[in-house]
Amino acid sequence: MNHLGVGQQQKKTVVCNNTEVQLVIPQQPQNIQYTRQPHVVYCANCNNQIQTHVQLKIGKGQLMMALIMLPKLLCACVIPLLMDDCRDAVHLCPVCKAEVGRKNFIFE
Numbered sequence: 001m002n003h004l005g006v007g008q009q010q011k012k013t014v015v016c017n018n019t020e021v022q023l024v025i026p027q028q029p030q031n032i033q034y035t036r037q038p039h040v041v042y043c044a045n046c047n048n049q050i051q052t053h054v055q056l057k058i059g060k061g062q063l064m065m066a067l068i069m070l071p072k073l074l075c076a077c078v079i080p081l082l083m084d085d086c087r088d089a090v091h092l093c094p095v096c097k098a099e100v101g102r103k104n105f106i107f108e
């Protein structure tokens with residue numbers, strides 16, 4: 001299920017070759033709540049409407065889980081490091097590969 005993260009659009013009139021042109025500038029909402037699923041958003045880098053590509057990366061929360069488990073269960077401390085659910089979800093633009101958002105595992 002995709003959440004449409006497109007915010008209000010801002011219109012701006014510019015004069016180009018003596019013709020008034022109305023530009024619609026997509027505005028990214030300030031507080032998109034990214035999940036682990038791809039989102040449809042405007043990329044601030046290339047200004048395309050894109051569906052984000054989600055890449056799972058090792059984050060602070062995942063390392064913290066491993067550290068918490070380390071003194072109790074030596075072998076089990078690697079489990080959080082191997083679990084995709086414990087990773088941070090990084091949303092990338094498929095066009096320009098810029099990071100457009102992130103869902104951290106524990107730390108926001």
Ligand SMILES: [Zn+2]
Pocket residue numbers: 043044045046047048093094095096097098
């Ligand atoms: Zn982009």
